[in-house]
Amino acid sequence: MSLPMGICSLRLLVVFLFLHISVADTSWADEVYFFNGDRLSGTIVRMEEDTLILETAYSGEIRINWERIKGLYSQTPLVIQFYDGSQYKGPVVYSESEGFQMRDPQKVLAAETQDVLPKSLELGTIAAINPIPWFRYTADASLGGNRTTGNSDTQGMNGSLTATGRMSGHRLSLGGRYNYGESVGKVTARNGRGSLTYDYFLTDKIFLNVEELFEQDSFQDLTLRSSTTAGVGYQFFDSEEHKLDVVGGGGLVHQDFKTRPTIQSPTVLWSVNWAYWLMPKVVNFFLTHQGFKDVGADSSALRVNSNQGVRIWLNKHLYMNFEYDIRFNSQPLLGNKKLDEAFIFGVGFGLGNF
Secondary structure (H helix, E strand, O other): OOOOHHHHHHHHHHHHHHHHHHOOOOOOOEEEEEOOOOEEEEEEEEEEOOEEEEEEOOOEEEEEEHHHEEEEEEEEEEEEEEOOOOEEEEEEEEEOOOEEEEOOHHHHHHHHHHOOOOOEOOHHHEEEEOOOOOEEEEEEEEEEEEEEOOOOOEEEEEEEEEEEEEEOOEEEEEEEEEEEEEEOOEEEEEEEEEEEEEEEEOOOOEEEEEEEEEEEEHHHOEEEEEEEEEEEEEEEEEOOOEEEEEEEEEEEEEEEEOOOOOEEEEEEEEEEEEEEEEEOOOEEEEEEEEEEEEOOOOOOOEEEEEEEEEEEEOOOOEEEEEEEEEEEEOOOOOOOOOEEEEEEEEEEEEEEOO
16 A cells, blocks of 8 residues: 655654653653762663663663662562572562562552561662563564555455564564555555565674565566665663664675566665653553665665554554565666555554563
């Protein structure tokens, strides 16, 4: 399903502004108290190896020495791992008289009628907060479509599937998309792509990237385009609330066509992957942008694939998907337009442990 670019952009902007205004007053304000009397507000990401990571709106992620901290406050449940192997999941509050104080919501409720006091523990008993699982994974699938009858008779279908697994310094990602459209009984769109990506982290932020991308498009005379690339990436954020990385590199593009000879050409690659929770556990914005610039004698095309939109989560696994997709090719074949765009409404299913 496609709409003029201006209309799509305007509608997406309206949706984004509405959601942004709606959650402008939503606070993620966890608080960290220091022995010198200072206090910082933000979102507690995790604590491991005696370092607490606090994400703030003013300075991004801040790393704090655990020994400097006097107390914590968080209404959002934290997963707290103790040195004795036990674990607690729930909100925490800070009391000047008792230091670090944990409150199980059930106990707090019971205390109002049965004089049951919340349990209080020292910071020194805590080994980790929101510890990273040794194997992290996310996966989601979405399906969208449309049908109109009357003055026009059109229908379309869009589907996507992504999966990512990370263990230690290794990250492997799989992705696939398919688009199909008809108008008055005539096929107007049939294309798909699939990708396999491997990242090796040299540090917490810097990683090496290798990717294989496969594309097919019946209306671009394209039987198969395979892009093999390698590059270097930087991970700006990698928390549950905020993910952002960029990649730059180069590679080789191999293109098989139905009616013209096969061509190969070097290419330059760049990509941006961004996911941000506008409203924790309810609304998140996503952007997946990837561009190629061929530099060989056989092709000098500029190609861009960009998918962006908003997901509204109905529960832990189901979400509504509002997405705007762009496919651009500066050297289209068979007199086709350079730009394909689609505004997609659909539903999706997601799962993961981070």
